[in-house]
Structures are given as C-alpha cells and as structure tokens.
Amino acid sequence: MNVPTHVDVGVTTRAGDSAMSVGSAARQKGEASAHYKLALFEAKAVHTWSIPSRTGWMQRYGDIDLGTIVFQMSLELHGFAGMKRALMGAAGVTIDRGAVKVEAQPRDRDDSFVPSFDIVRGMPRADMGDPPDKDGKPSGRFVMAAVGEKPPKSLNGMQVNAEAFVGVEAGLTLAGELQWLPPQQGKPVTLAKLSQGLAGSAGAGVKAQLYVYYADGRFRIKVSARLCLGIGCRGSLDFVVGVEGMLEFAKWVYYQLAHAGFKELLFFADGVLEYLSQVVFLVFSRNGAIAEYLTGSIDEAHEKVKAMTQGINVARNRIELVRRINSVAASPSNGSGTWFLYATPMTRGLLLYAITRHNWMTHTQNSADIDGVLDPQLHYLPDHKKAVIHVIRGVTLASEWEAMFQHMTAVGELSAEKPGKLEGDVIRFLNYGVSLSDDLKGQVIDPINAEGEAPSGQLGNSYLEQFLAHRNRLLSSFPKGYELAGLQMMDVDTLLALDGREAPTFASLDDGYLNPLDQDRRAIATAAKVGTSDSKS
Known part of the structure; x- marks a missing residue:
C-alpha cells in the first residue's frame, strides 16, 4: 500500500x-x-x-x-x-x-x-x-x-x-x-x-x-x-x-464578580449564579459531593437545591453548620476551606440567614458564654456569633458586603427588605445577651447611617467590635492580580493602600x-x- x-x-x-x-x-x-x-x-x-x-x-x-x-x-x-x-x-x-x-x-x-x-x-x-x-x-x-x-x-x-x-x-x-x-x-x-x-x-x-x-x-x-x-x-x-x-470554576466566578465590582454579569445566563451559589452552600453545609447536585436542567436543579437548602433551617442542622463554619475558620486548608473562601455574596447571605435563626432548641445546643473579667459580657448563642464573624470576614469589597445582605434569605433570592435593614438585624443579633452595648442606636446605627461607618472600639461587645472593625476595612475596588487569601491576611493599613490598585503581574x-x-x-x-x-x- x-x-x-x-x-x-x-x-x-x-x-x-x-x-x-x-x-x-x-x-x-x-x-x-x-x-x-x-x-x-x-x-x-x-x-x-x-x-x-x-x-x-x-x-x-x-x-x-x-x-x-x-x-x-x-x-x-x-x-x-x-x-x-x-x-x-x-x-x-x-x-x-x-x-x-x-x-x-x-x-x-x-x-x-x-x-x-x-x-x-x-x-x-x-x-x-x-x-x-x-x-x-x-x-x-x-x-x-x-x-x-x-x-x-x-x-x-x-x-x-x-x-x-x-x-x-x-x-x-x-x-x-x-x-x-x-x-x-x-x-x-x-x-x-x-x-x-x-x-x-x-x-x-x-x-x-x-x-x-x-x-x-x-x-x-x-x-x-x-x-x-x-x-x-x-x-x-x-x-x-x-x-x-x-472548585476551579467557583474560583474563576468569584474573581469575575470581584473584578467587576460585584455588578450583574450579563454574560451569565439567568439563574446560573444563583444556582452555583446554592450548590456551594449545600456542598459546604452538608459536607457532600458536588456531583449530587448537578442534575437535569436549570429549572429542575433549582427546585432540587431549593428543597435541600430549606432543610438546613432546622435547629439540629443549623448547629452542625455553625460548627463546620467555625472548624473551617480554624483550619482553612481543609477540604471545605476553599469553597468557603471563594463563596459568592449569595452563598454568604444564605449562611448568615441560617446561622442567625434560632429558637428554644437552638439554645439547648449552644449554651450562653461569659466573656471578659473586668467588664463581663454574657453572650447568648456565642458559637453562632463566632460563625457570623467568620462569614463576614470573607468579604473584601463594600459592594460585596451590600450584595451579601441583599441575599440574606432562606434560599438566597433577593430580599424584599433593604440591605441596611438586614445588616441591622445581624448587628442586633450580635448584641443578643446581657451587659452588652446599651446604646446600639446611638453608638452604631446612627453613625453608620450618617457617616457610613461607626467606631469599632469601646462598645462593651467583643463580637460587635469585630464586626465593625472588618466593616471599616472594606475596599471600593478589588486589587486585581492579588490572591484573595493574601488580602484577607493583610493588616488594615496595607490592605487599604491597595484599594483599586493592580498588581504588575495581573x-x-x-x-x-x-x-x-x-x-x-x-x-x-x-x-x-x-x-x-x-x-x-
């Protein structure tokens, strides 16, 4: 031949x-x-x-x-x-x-x-x-x-x-x-x-x-x-x-959102970002395999994850979620840590909604805790408050912060309430206890509404002080070319100096x-x- x-x-x-x-x-x-x-x-x-x-x-x-x-x-x-x-x-x-x-x-x-x-x-x-x-x-x-x-x-x-x-x-x-x-x-x-x-x-x-x-x-x-x-x-x-x-796809999506200032990405089909955010929430909260949620059409998938997401809002499931968040924060290199790091604002809104719900059964699973000696603070649901701090510390931009509260709902959809109202709910949750901040409106709410921020010291509430300290370090524009994990570890002065700057390697x-x-x-x-x-x- x-x-x-x-x-x-x-x-x-x-x-x-x-x-x-x-x-x-x-x-x-x-x-x-x-x-x-x-x-x-x-x-x-x-x-x-x-x-x-x-x-x-x-x-x-x-x-x-x-x-x-x-x-x-x-x-x-x-x-x-x-x-x-x-x-x-x-x-x-x-x-x-x-x-x-x-x-x-x-x-x-x-x-x-x-x-x-x-x-x-x-x-x-x-x-x-x-x-x-x-x-x-x-x-x-x-x-x-x-x-x-x-x-x-x-x-x-x-x-x-x-x-x-x-x-x-x-x-x-x-x-x-x-x-x-x-x-x-x-x-x-x-x-x-x-x-x-x-x-x-x-x-x-x-x-x-x-x-x-x-x-x-x-x-x-x-x-x-x-x-x-x-x-x-x-x-x-x-x-x-x-x-x-x-996981690589979730990382890419996060940086797309961050570089765009968390504006709506119109080159994503309707429902795609919402579905991805719900899937990541389920993978993290249930510690399951992601293949379990990737089935059928977008409409079928939405219905499946929505039913599963609502199942998290049960007392025994919420406490497991709280423990998982706190465990990942203590050891971010474990299997769930990367999912948590690159969570979208919608995923973080879902997490905040779940861990700030509580009833009498929730209190039986998480006893009150006394913090401080000279000025003791009695905190109800201290593990839930720690989880709140860990969730919000993953936010880098002011626009991302607002988007997180916009999606602080049971299944991550846009809330009918204003983001400021939902942020106020979280602030009040962190002040849930005895001998904490006695003037929440004058010390926190009014300064935020008038000046855009509130002093983070001398509030008589350690969790509230941590919440406001992080809020005060939010950037207006993401520093392109910098890794998210590195940004979160920087001290506040170094981080703020990078606001809107672009790395030479971008x-x-x-x-x-x-x-x-x-x-x-x-x-x-x-x-x-x-x-x-x-x-x-």
Whole structure:
C-alpha cells in the first residue's frame, strides 16, 4: 500500500488571511504512520501588530478588565490509509471523489484584531458585552461574532461529523481546553474542556463572545469560534465544566464578580449564579459531593437545591453548620476551606440567614458564654456569633458586603427588605445577651447611617467590635492580580493602600511558561515529525 511518509507543512495565519501548503511526499511500500500536532494558539497571528495569541485574551466587560483566558486547541485526523495527522489553523480537509484533500479555507477578511486590541497590555480583548447601566438597563451595543450565532457546519473547513467521511476509514479527534490565569500565578489552569457531545441551548439574544450557562447537569461556557479557532472564524464552540473542575470554576466566578465590582454579569445566563451559589452552600453545609447536585436542567436543579437548602433551617442542622463554619475558620486548608473562601455574596447571605435563626432548641445546643473579667459580657448563642464573624470576614469589597445582605434569605433570592435593614438585624443579633452595648442606636446605627461607618472600639461587645472593625476595612475596588487569601491576611493599613490598585503581574503569563511554547511553535512552523513507525512487507 502506497502511503505518504513525509509531509512538509508551512503555516501562516493572519487576521483576515491564511494559507497552508502541502509539499511533495515520498511514497513507500509498507505500513507507516506519522503524527503531526499543531496547537492553534501556538501559531503567530499578525495584523498591524505582532500578536502572540497563545498569551491569551483579556476578558473585557464594558470598560472593566476581568482577567486572562487562554485556549489550547487541537484537531487530530487519524486512520486515513494508515496516515495519522493533526491539521488545523487555516487548513481544511475535504472528500473529493473518495480522495482526502487538504486545502486552505477562506476566512472573513473583514474580521480583525485591530478594533479590540489592547496596546497597553499587548493582547487582544474578548468582548464580554456591557454591564447594565445605573438604572439596571442592558446595553444595546452589538458584539461582533456573538456566540448566539448558529454553530459552524465545519471547524474552519474541517467537517466534524462522521458522515462526512463515508467510505473512508477515518476518524477525527477534537480536543481543547479553556484555561484561566489565577492571581499571582504565571501558568494558566484548566477551567473547562471542549464538549464532545451536542451543545446545550444557551438561550436567545446572547451578546458576548463568551457566555456561561447550565444544561444537562453541567455548567457550560459557549465561546465564539473567533476566540478559539482564529480571527475570521464564525459560529461557536461549547466547553464543559466537569465535576472535577467545579472548585476551579467557583474560583474563576468569584474573581469575575470581584473584578467587576460585584455588578450583574450579563454574560451569565439567568439563574446560573444563583444556582452555583446554592450548590456551594449545600456542598459546604452538608459536607457532600458536588456531583449530587448537578442534575437535569436549570429549572429542575433549582427546585432540587431549593428543597435541600430549606432543610438546613432546622435547629439540629443549623448547629452542625455553625460548627463546620467555625472548624473551617480554624483550619482553612481543609477540604471545605476553599469553597468557603471563594463563596459568592449569595452563598454568604444564605449562611448568615441560617446561622442567625434560632429558637428554644437552638439554645439547648449552644449554651450562653461569659466573656471578659473586668467588664463581663454574657453572650447568648456565642458559637453562632463566632460563625457570623467568620462569614463576614470573607468579604473584601463594600459592594460585596451590600450584595451579601441583599441575599440574606432562606434560599438566597433577593430580599424584599433593604440591605441596611438586614445588616441591622445581624448587628442586633450580635448584641443578643446581657451587659452588652446599651446604646446600639446611638453608638452604631446612627453613625453608620450618617457617616457610613461607626467606631469599632469601646462598645462593651467583643463580637460587635469585630464586626465593625472588618466593616471599616472594606475596599471600593478589588486589587486585581492579588490572591484573595493574601488580602484577607493583610493588616488594615496595607490592605487599604491597595484599594483599586493592580498588581504588575495581573493577566501576565510567566516567561518561564511562554519560552517553551516559543520553542514548540518554531518546531511546529517547520512541521517537525513527532513520531514515525515503519514496517516493510
């Protein structure tokens, strides 16, 4: 059988232009296989500037930088008359009278990096759409290559359905990862993997190049093809968050919210953030496996977790939750500690609601405690008060603080009461006892309403003093590029000095990570053979 044993492939990829050449191939009798692997984001894209797309895209939400995402993609064709190849970029594979042909595929020449290229950061932007305006109204701006388009019939010219290869012993393996760059880490980590099945319905009217939704028991991220397959490509691809990746997904979601100042993220489908927050609450409060809650459609999932969440509000379950919160705070590195650290404001609101409910049975499980010697304080439900302090200490921004109280309800939905009223309820709960603050209104409530803060000392209530001390260290803008755990450990002066500042490493990959990719890309540009095997008959 005559098969090609050597193929020279030259790749040039430009925004709006592309070409691929296939050199002459020697023929040899016998069985042989060769494997070539190209990674999409290891090719250099050029349009006015030299843009190394492998360094990622900056997620841009209105005028807010949310952080870096990176795509690592591969398409592999195998089984063609014993030949194994991976071809991508501007290459396409077609069937012409039973023969496999490699051809260059046209792209949209009107598409370009130029309108969205960030000169300061040296990277292109992925358009996340716009946040709502001050009145809560959505933007009417059109986002180019929005993911609401129909999925492509082919991936850059390469047919992805098996029917395209009828009569040919061939297959196609499609692989890819959506990665993100965590703060103070120079190497991106996997967030979601390319779906090998049918994409779910993400809803109509999507106005973003990346859209997060939930379908068939999994959180999914639909991405414009131009971000992961190249400028000029149309349609969209689906990435799925596996059970094993849920904690990483929760971390990414937290930083998206924090960088956006806890504004509504309109590139998340309705109900997705609420559901994630409820799931994290259940994982933490029940100490269960997250796979237990990832089932069905978003509506089915909501009903299931809502019923489970309401079950927490029973005295015996509340005391277990209180003990778990206090245990995690004492040992944050344990299994539940990371879930607690990256809890959304809705999750924290759920926690606050649960641990501030009480009845006579609650008191039998948590005896009163006397604090202090010279000025003794008799605290009712002291373990519950400790848990309240641990929950609120996880809040960094003033907007996050307000959002937490907005969701201080039984199942985490928005409360009909104002956040200030609910915060007052927590303040009064912390003052629940004997010989505590005797002028709560004059010492705490009135100063907060008039000045935005209250002195945190000499209140005659240690828990209330801790609550106000943390309230007084809240920031107005999240310091991008800094790890949340590190911020929470800083002293107040150091933390306040970082308000709104950006770390030099924000959204930047380490040279140590990029250099090997440069070497790989040079090897790819000459289409180096990764492996061959021959056996002559």
